[in-house]
Amino acid sequence: MWQEGERVKSHVWxxxxxxxxxxxxxxxxxxxxxxxxxxxxKRGFMYSYHRKSNETEWKNQxxxxxxxxxxRMHEYCSECxxxxxxxxxxxxxxxxxxxxxxxxxxQHPDKPEKLPIDRSRGLCLRCHTSLPYTTSERHRIPGIDxxxxxxxxxxxxxxxxxxxxxxxxx
Amino acid sequence: MERREFLQKCIMVIVGxxxxxxxxTLIDPKxxxxxxxxxxxxxxxxxxxxxxxxxxxxxCKTENDIPFDAHVSRxxxxxxxxxxxxxxxxxxxxxxxxxxxxxxxxxxxGEYKEIDKDxxxxxxxxPKLCNHCSSPACTxxxxxxxxxxxxxxxxxxxxxxxxxxxxxxxxxxxxxRFFHPxxxxxxxxxxxxxxxSKGLDSACVNACPFKARRMGNIHDKNDPITQIIMNxxxxxxxxxxxxxxxxxxIGLAQEVR
Numbered sequence: 177m178w179q180e181g182e183r184v185k186s187h188v189w190x191x192x193x194x195x196x197x198x199x200x201x202x203x204x205x206x207x208x209x210x211x212x213x214x215x216x217x218k219r220g221f222m223y224s225y226h227r228k229s230n231e232t233e234w235k236n237q238x239x240x241x242x243x244x245x246x247x248r249m250h251e252y253c254s255e256c257x258x259x260x261x262x263x264x265x266x267x268x269x270x271x272x273x274x275x276x277x278x279x280x281x282x283q284h285p286d287k288p289e290k291l292p293i294d295r296s297r298g299l300c301l302r303c304h305t306s307l308p309y310t311t312s313e314r315h316r317i318p319g320i321d322x323x324x325x326x327x328x329x330x331x332x333x334x335x336x337x338x339x340x341x342x343x344x345x346x
Numbered sequence: 347m348e349r350r351e352f353l354q355k356c357i358m359v360i361v362g363x364x365x366x367x368x369x370x371t372l373i374d375p376k377x378x379x380x381x382x383x384x385x386x387x388x389x390x391x392x393x394x395x396x397x398x399x400x401x402x403x404x405x406c407k408t409e410n411d412i413p414f415d416a417h418v419s420r421x422x423x424x425x426x427x428x429x430x431x432x433x434x435x436x437x438x439x440x441x442x443x444x445x446x447x448x449x450x451x452x453x454x455x456g457e458y459k460e461i462d463k464d465x466x467x468x469x470x471x472x473p474k475l476c477n478h479c480s481s482p483a484c485t486x487x488x489x490x491x492x493x494x495x496x497x498x499x500x501x502x503x504x505x506x507x508x509x510x511x512x513x514x515x516x517x518x519x520x521x522x523r524f525f526h527p528x529x530x531x532x533x534x535x536x537x538x539x540x541x542x543s544k545g546l547d548s549a550c551v552n553a554c555p556f557k558a559r560r561m562g563n564i565h566d567k568n569d570p571i572t573q574i575i576m577n578x579x580x581x582x583x584x585x586x587x588x589x590x591x592x593x594x595x596i597g598l599a600q601e602v603r
Contacts, residue, residue: 223481244545303397312469
């Protein structure tokens with residue numbers, strides 16, 4: 177009877193040792209694998225358990241588009257392209273930031289030396305496709321039907337994007 | 347036990363039990379600070395000003411290296427058309443990356459619906475993006491601690507830790523998350539965190555010619571955006587989900603969700 181009792185004990189303890197060893201191994205692995213700066217931050221475990229250094233990684237991503245706000249952008253671009261920016265700022269298209277058509281220019285004029293200008297029909301049609309939405313601000317923008325309005329040529333062949341008034345047409 | 351002693355102990359128990367547990371917890375200054383840190387970014391969309399040009403989507407995809415030809419986007423613009431015979435249509439072809447250049451509504455699966463010009467009642471455009479909620483459902487469900495809310499109120503994804511399980515994509519009530527086809531991780535709007543930290547506006551705010559998109563610090567009472575949010579009639583999307591979204595909308599219609 178006694179001997180049997182001892183055997184029962186050992187068959188309970190042995191798997192328990194395995195489990196304990198497994199948990200310890202897991203904790204040791206976790207200790208080395210999880211970075212030190214992992215933590216909850218000020219918003220608590222539920223919403224912000226994270227690796228703190230990732231915030232810096234995101235902050236250090238390179239930006240592409242240049243200075244903010246169209247006023248500051250016009251100012252920046254007019255340092256070299258004063259004439260054209262002046263024409264533009266006074267006319268209807270003065271509200272459009274230069275980079276919307278000319279592409280991101282944070283490193284310009286170093287990289288890229290020349291900006292890839294989007295002269296496509298599609299770019300103009302973003303705003304100037306006629307849509308029958310009288311209640312939308314869109315209605316105030318002059319629009320054309322792209323299926324019928326000079327379908328085979330680009331807009332910039334006739335219209336001057338910097339001075340879009342119809343009197344100033346090429 | 348005497349009668350007097352019994353009554354005294356009874357009163358002590360009642361008084362002790364009536365003290366709420368919260369009164370006994372010490373105030374943690376860190377927690378108080380978290381509720382009122384210096385900067386708290388918020389977004390303001392003026393739907394009355396949007397014309398659906400999609401320059402914001404183009405700028406966002408360019409700035410953040412989201413492939414143009416993949417059907418995913420960190421921000422998008424929706425078109426709402428209400429007809430006079432009381433039908434409502436919503437679409438956002440290619441997330442409005444190329445704007446709205448056709449009057450027909452994209453119903454999906456290659457089907458389109460042309461609405462008669464005279465039948466259009468009202469129509470408007472609504473830009474959408476991640477709401478950077480105060481209680482974001484997406485960061486709660488992340489099993490590996492890869493997505494989180496920063497102290498200044500931006501929800502980010504740690505690309506080295508994300509395992510791409512997609513729980514957060516399913517948890518977001520706004521559909522603002524997606525699987526990045528190149529990075530192979532969950533991706534979302536970062537409020538252009540890299541630009542904010544350099545003192546620049548986010549790419550979409552920068553690109554909008556009509557100032558339909560704006561951003562500000564809602565813990566600064568003098569910030570023009572905070573002024574608008576405090577003083578004008580603004581709404582948030584899906585308030586009932588309790589996520590406390592931080593993107594505010596002027597001119598919100600009840601169909602916009």
